[in-house]
Amino acid sequence: MLALAHGIKGLFYEHYYSIRNMEFSGSYYMVDGIAIDKSASGYPATVTEYKLEQNYPNPFNPTTQIKYSIKERQLVQLKIYDVLGRELFTLEDNYKEPGNYETEFDASSLANGVYIYRLSAGDFVDERKWLW
Structure with a gap:
């Protein structure tokens, strides 16, 4: 039994x-x-694509959420850049299994302005702008 x-x-x-x-x-x-x-519906969650979503809330004060999806086990890098392309923070830099992920970022140490976050996983690269 x-x-x-x-x-x-x-x-x-x-x-x-x-x-x-x-x-x-x-x-x-x-x-x-x-x-x-499992997804919220109760069915097994299957990630079929790489995806980087817009941070929420945007603009924000002082923290924001960044959601992304990985469809294969990959080295995942999630980095923050200023508008001149200088790397400021690395939020993720490790191997991830397929799935949906969410990272909280605290920008209280940054000056107000426009910033870029970039997700790299294998051949997939996507970036988004956000206001602080």
Whole structure:
């Protein structure tokens, strides 16, 4: 007999499961930490494209959210630049599994103005402007 324990964790509806395999003798063993990413609709979330969304809110004071999607395991870099192209911050610089991600950025150390954020993942590169 199999028993299933269920818990929900995270903003993107990531579900964690523990499975108990019960033997007729009464002994059992557990398999923990099985994660299944699900969309808000309850169906498995499948990312079919790379995507960088406009930050929200824009303009903002002092923090903003940046959402993006990765369709394959890739080295992901998310960087902030000024309008002259100088790199100011690196928000992400690591390998990510396919999925939807959200990063919060605190710009309280920056002067008001126009900035650019750029997402690079494999051959995909996209950038957006935001006001601070």
